[in-house]
Amino acid sequence: MASVPSEADIALARELFDKWDNGSGTSKSELERQTWGDGSSHGRRFDRFVRTNLGVETSRPSRQSDRIADLEAQVRALGAQPVGAAEVEWQVHLQQARASCLEALRVWNDPSSAFRTGAFALLFVTAWNSLVLALLQREGKEWRRVDELGQPILSGEQEQSLSTGELVGLAIEGDQCRGVRENVGKWIELRNAVAHRHLPALDALVIPLAQSGLLNFENVLVEEFGPEYRVGEKLSVPLQLSGFRDPGVLSSLKRLQSSLPPDVQAVLAAADAAPAELLSDPTYMLRVAFVPVVPGSGRSPDSVAYFVPPGEVPSELAETLERYVVLAKPTARPNFTATDVINEVQRRAGFKFSVHDHIRACRNLGVRPPVGEPEATLDFRYAEYISSLKRHLYSQAWIDLLVSEFATPERFTELTGRTAVPLEAP
Structure with missing residues (x-):
């Protein structure tokens, strides 16, 4: 800790500063020789003494000093x-x-x-x-x-x-x-x-x-x-290997x-459940839509990718970007329960079709995971697991697929593991 300047040092510093600053032409080195009998520091001792006791900066950096400072910054x-x-x-x-x-x-x-x-x-x-x-x-x-006295709390010596x-x-x-x-x-x-x-x-x-x-x-x-x-x-914009033509990305x-642990899902859910004004703030969460563009013949693009702030999105794109955040979601979300699927497939395929048959077909056609694995959806064209309902909902495309697959009794048996029984049978 620096010592408090004495009154004598303050008075001497003021006297030296006045002699140097009065326009008489007396150099710092000369003042050092007169005061301390040594001018070999070429004014640096004078600068330090005045700065310490008066708080006044008397050194004037040269152009070379400025250049050195710029180079150090670079x-x-x-x-x-x-x-x-x-x-x-x-x-x-x-x-x-x-x-x-x-x-x-x-x-x-x-x-x-x-x-x-x-x-x-x-x-x-x-x-x-x-x-x-x-x-x-x-x-x-x-x-x-x-601490309560304003002193830093130490951990070891740090x-x-x-x-x-x-x-x-x-x-x-x-x-x-x-x-x-x-x-x-x-x-x-x-x-x-x-x-x-x-x-x-x-x-x-x-x-x-x-x-x-x-x-x-x-x-x-x-x-x-x-x-x-x-x-x-x-940095450069990273290249993508998927997302522009792969319908399975979503x-x-x-x-x-x-498949994430519940506590990690909770962190993500809390992020998405923030107030509306925070969700619309790009400094909190920024979703970017990549739109592939092929420039016209003879023209080259200005840059590889464009990042448009949300407030500057053209009106004709705003509605589209609101729905298609990163990747396009299916326009018709699955909304049929398993019971709905079973009733409709029975009616159209003509075979008795049970809950157990439906689960076996889901797994054999790759829509739901094998027994013992975490419940999830493997193909969002046909189904989606709704966590809030703790069950799957299915799409019209899934019903149509099952009806198509059950065109023969043999295929029905292959997918369900049970012999096909006509719906009219007792």
């Missing part, structure tokens, strides 16, 4: 620490934030990643923790846990930091930033929920939260520290979601 923007430069704690946290965010993106975009959401959540929350630490430390705001959620609340304030804070909060919940668990089914379901979180992170970086610290320029997503 080196830090590239993620490195300039050799010989003083290490500032908030700048170290800023570099850690960018490095952790880029590593999170690398894991997410790696097609061979086997622990995508878990690793991304861990690294992304770490990135936010470092970023808000940098913000608070740069502004001189408290980021530590303190000062305890506030939690990431608390830090975000202190660094990113205001109603206009609610979506940002809520998004980080969901990633903290996900990080805690997936720790030590392998849940690949989660990857496709958290994309809206991940996309918003990344854009929020980039915006804070640029707004608070300048465009040279952005991470977006290091059913796969639904099936994967239903």
Whole structure:
């Protein structure tokens, strides 16, 4: 802790400053020789003495000093620490934030990643923790846990930091930033929920939260520290292997979601159950529709992909995008109960058809999973498991398929394991 300047030092510093600042031309080195009998520091001792005792800065950086400062800033923007430069704690946290965010993106975009959401959540929350630490430390705001006397609480020899959620609340304030804070909060919940668990089914379901979180992170970086610290320029739009022509993508997503543990499903359900104003805030959750476009002959596209803010979507597309969020859902959702299916199939196929027969047919035709596996839907063209009802509903296409499959008694027996009995038989 720095000592309090004495009255004598303050008086001497004021006297030296007045002699140097009065236009007499007396140099700092000359004043040092007159005062301390040594001018070998070439004015640096004078600068330090006046700054310490009066709080006045007397050094005037040269153009060379400005250039060095600019070069150091460029080196830090590239993620490195300039050799010989003083290490500032908030700048170290800023570099850690960018490095952790880029590593999170690398894991997410790696097609061979086997622990995508878990690793991304861990690294992304770490990135936010470092970023808000940098913000608070740069502004001189408290980021530590303190006791009743205001003294930092130690863990071993280290000062305890506030939690990431608390830090975000202190660094990113205001109603206009609610979506940002809520998004980080969901990633903290996900990080805690997936720790030590392998849940690949989660990857496709958290994309809206991940996309918003990344854009929020980039915006804070640029707004608070300048465009040279952005991470977006290091990235490209990832290529897709499915989604544009695969009709089974939606059913796969639904099936994967239903296989998640209840507590993880609860986190996702809570995210989707947020107030309407939060769901419409792209800083909380951003759903993006990819629309394949072939440019006209002789023209090349301006960019690979376009990201249009929700408020700027053309009116002719707004209704479509409201219904088709990521992938087109079936226009006619399954709405027939098993009893409805059984009655209709019996009437049209002409065979007695029981509940047990129906379940066997569902499994043999790949619409429901084998016995002993978690209840889910395997083909959303024909059925959907409604968790709130704890049962399946079936589509007209499923009824039509069964009637077609039961065209012969042999096929009926193959699918149900029971000899076909005509409906008119006693």
